[in-house]
Amino acid sequence: MDPALWETVRHDPVRLLGEVGPARLQRLAADRRFLRQLNDTAEDLREYLTADRWYQTLDDAPKAIAYFSPEYGITAALPQYSGGLGILAGDHLKTASDLGVPIIGVGLLYRHGYFSQSLSPDGWQLERYPPIDPNGLPLTLLREPDGAPVRVRIGLPQGHDLHAHVWLARVGRVPQLLLDSDVEENDQAGRDITDRLYGGGGDHRLLQEMLLGIGGVRAIRAYCRITGHPAPEVFHTNEGHAGYLGLERIRELVSEHGLSFDEALEATRAGTVFTTHTPVPAGIDRFPRELVRKYFGGANEEPEVPAERILELGAETYPEGDPAVFNMAVMGMRLAQRVNGVSTLHGQVSREMFGGLWGGFDTAEVPVGSVTNGVHAGTWVAREILELAAREVPSVLHGEGWEGVRRVPGQEIWRIRRLLRARLVEEARRRLRESWKHRGASEAEISWIDDALDPDVLTIGFARRVPSYKRLTLMMHDPERLRALLLDPERPVQIVIAGKAHPADEGGKRLIQDIVRFADAEDVRHRIVFLPDYDMALGQALVQGCDVWLNNPLRPLEACGTSGMKAALNGGLNLSIRDGWWDEWYDGQNGWAIPSADGLAGPDRRDALESAALYELVADHVSVMFYDRDASGLPRRWLEMVKHTIATLGPKVLASRMLRDYVQRYYVPAARSGRAMAADDHAGARSLAVWKQRIVKAWPTVAVEHVESTGEASPHVGTSLPVRVVVDLGGLDPSDVAVEVAYGRVDDTDALIDPSYLELSGGEPVEEGRLRYVGEVPLARSGAFGYSVRVVPRHAMLAGPAEMGLVTLPPAPHGMTNGNLR
Template structure:
């Protein structure tokens, strides 16, 4: 008989052990090995049985064992030391405090609110599906380590993401294990009188959606998770947070309304109750939480008496938006009439009119779909600062969203990039961290000294790599046996698994989500060729594969089935395995134990792809298409780049060429280097590449570098902009909104009337070209605009290539109310050269001159003359 309700009964700890609960409720344990050792000491066998979940450990440990531990002086001393270490970690100044604590000229924000639909903190808190969530989890952990005052906001999914298994014929099956928040390391946010906090958002027909707020403490960082499973809600409303990325359009829209609007309201309640600093900066991690901007506008209109436009400027100033997708299909887009139903009618507010909501998400640019509401577009319109997650992704994003800044060339579209990083404490093997502390202490103490790895004993690195490979092989056999038994295989039919994989064979890892563009089955393009690689008599290769397809992605499930069927072939099943239920725990084993991390997406569809970074920090080498982070940091010595045929229109031909290049690299380069041993049995060239990888990539791929970039390049400037907007009763926001309105009204009349240049007919490098312009400002003042000369090399079509800009000086009035500008363009290089001029809005509170998307250009190149201005 099945239970009709599931809940968790928590252990009552003896008084001497009460600090264990304090340690469990702070998720720092997920990356702090000494705390994990303490939990293991509670009951080593049970610790393994509960898969290193300390909440389950304390829930299942025998009372007699707890009583013995309560009298064990050695354990109690260890417990006290660990608790003291946590308290010191939570209170001592860290990088952020030393960098911004005493600088009144450049104060850092008091709090940054970070919104994400998913978080990968630990496998014991399954609230993630893929790279977006893992990145968000690493962001919070690193903020804790650096002392950055971030406040995380997300949703608590009662079924998390699905658990994956396989049918007998290799088809992906999904199961959604129920999650009891009381069985997780969470506490409920309560009012001071003890009643649970309720966050409400309005729904059509006068109804509302309510949510309670759970708190996960991620080191120093509080994380607020909204949960709609409360008795006050109707059944459909209770299910809004049932599962990650579940349901259809209405369900998904409600999740994003709760995350954005409800998330802001949860922050207000948390800060009111706890005294925590209110956020000065709001960071939207992808478009799912974009509605937070609407809630902040509503607050400012309602509470501060601002107009919608004034509130929009105040909101934008302190908002950062990060896009994570390089393809339109990866963006949430809702039918406009669906959004109108939830934000109009009885649910429409005077502060946030429906037409303004719809305008924020409108694809009202060339090539846009006028029938949809685009969450990423809204996120960008509500944020003054926007970034992609690698240099290449920044370029792709500027092309994708350039229509929002019409009139500007793609390189000037104001979308920057901060390349992702990974949290070393989570992803680097403990043995590697201990080795680093012993051999390269400066790396852990100050982040410097990476070059010292080149002097480390090659034999020691090789010993450690074999140990990590052996650990992966052992666990892979266990997982493989469980999977085959689950699929109906008998004990006799799984005996071969005892010899599956080999700790001394070159091991390639491939693990990620399974959308088609990541090309899970590219390795199967020529199965005979793959077999020859796996079974090579002198240089065999083994491949460990894991990944989940979205439950609604039938194509992705077929790719998994193809891999599973090939991996089940009797001749190769000991050399290639698919491990079901890819999660953080399996991901850690794979990035630590694989010699090579393989990645073969369709370029440039991988925004960043951080798993290869994790492998690199553990001494693995990358074998990848030059996409995402690998495009900017591959140097020819830290792995291998798979040649990309991304110029080809025929996808089958492209796959064929790239698969052939992949096979050739593995056979003629990767495996040859791995198996080329010296007299001591060491692959010297391989280990040189490992050392070079760690020395050069180590300081780049860490999330500490990433978060410092966010703080210094985005958070601090955003906080300064926000303060400029709100000071003196929002004088800045009021002034900027009025100025923008005046500029937009006048802009149709702004024109470049005349352009002339004067210089030598055949100038030489080092000469200067005098440029003079007459412009009609349409009633604007000279201080409202900047007139720029844009100059540089030109191609065969006279298009400027990587141009420079020179702001021309105001040169007084001209006839008919027009104005003159002049300047001298330096001719700093030889070859074909050209220039143009333009007028752009200019205001000290703009983030850049492209912000408004307005530009006035000369009518045509032939309008220019070479002579004196008359």
């Protein structure tokens, strides 16, 4: 409609429509070419919103899924995000729309969003919270059939109620409900609850999370009632902030279906998925128990959801837990039958972090899985890249034929890469100019910005939130080595940096100030820049325009990190510590791995070692390959690496792969479990609750009395080892348990390594309530071998043997035999 105005309004469609002049509209109305394009676009949109897609080909899939997140990065024009969690949530919704997954997104509408960042003259981060008018955003108010705004209400202490309106955004096919407490029914304190993302602390944060979880469920019920949308069968909690949604679902089941708290808990857990995003304990919301009791107890206590039961759900009852706090992630896990991290490595870290909730089981068996994050190509991949794919490898646009990327002409890739690099340079200069003016510089003092950065120089990008573990300033560990890289006369390097520190993080702000002061130096400021106010628009320019994406966190503290995925899809290469997604998908040819010294040195020594490795990689490998050109001026080895990266990582890093994983491995099983619990007036939930109570009561008396094995004194590979076990079930029925042998390789301490499990058969009475179980353990490989025996609860409605955290082992030294198989 108006390309120049589109850039001026920063790609905000609502502002564009409001500012296009009448004369321009009249010309467009008479432009037959424009009208044809408009009609074609409208028809494409209609088909996109209505036609069956991948999800509609599935059998037995849930009719609807509710997805709760405290923040969403849908678009820069809807600033309701602060970092990776929100960007991931936005990509989740957009990909659900692309695949036809019937998700309903739920969040809060923050009237000031997250802060806008600028710099003081001496490089200190400054924050401001510009007000947001929902009427000027792509939102509509959810209304009752009579036109009245939908009002969600939750009870507060002292007889007060908190009220909220519900705004509706359309993320393609996906409805997104955003709750807003800035309504006239609330006092000023109530109106301020949704004032800003992650604002305040204590009561303020707790109230935000109550509104998100409890109010969010009530908003969904209103939306489904008004629109006829199917009610969700699965509830997905994106991090612990929305954990209170489980309490509201329990209350519904108790008050509306007559279930007990324990029965409602089982029904709720069956249909709930919980995703944890942090490997850092400090990243988890933990409230004083007395604060939670204040809001859920006393006169405000719901009889269906006793305060003491709520406090039990968030209690840190494991070793080294704090009895005085209420842990939102712990509650989220206790309210969900299925839990996952966001990369393979993060799943392992999470099993170690939260293993105490399933005490008695080895870390490998803690029921926390993983789905590695992905990114929404339509949001993050440059149009030129998509157009090149459509011309040269059209099957890629449908998720197939990625190997065809290797046949794309190198000169075409290089032409587009230079175009995108030049675009980033122009955007960086524009933002740099704005920043220096805000810092008080005159026009004469910023004339150098016209030549800052170079569209033909190797460009490294680093953009992150700025907690200490992401190590914004690792590149500055040896300033002179960094300066030498930037100013190398033959192979220069330029670095574009962005990131926000949390307003309360003084240490993070100092890191930003350190990097800004270095970048301000006259000799290097044309080669290294810090761009304030990191948002989605800047993120898109960075991942599209950078040749190399740098990531150097303290391993293993990066849960996933998706910026490098976005860079890879745009033809960038990764230079990263092997953490998060890079740990599982680095193959030696799709970028460079910075050696990690985790566990080998103290913090200062570790930084020194890893920064030295970073400098060496850039100087001796990255820049050498980038500037190694053939007779036609093309970096052939670099381009082969780019093609290999896209061909191998492309199908892995897409959010469509991620969401298919969630659907097939989490949503469909959760829906089946939920239906089994709800059938016949929740007979499944009622019976499972009674069964669990009986198991928990009897379990202390379950014992492994005797273990023996017979067979060859020196067993051979290919034979089997007979095992006989005598167990006292403490009055439980044999059908209540599984008696298993864990077997496999052992290490130097006789601990089993990645054991296999064999359920023993029998259960024949021996004497005085004892039962004999027998089995044949296969001996399939040579080397050190061992086995152990255990008893675990068994029920068809359990998601796995570790769900209840109950296991009985034989008293040492019984039940373990070690030897070398020949």
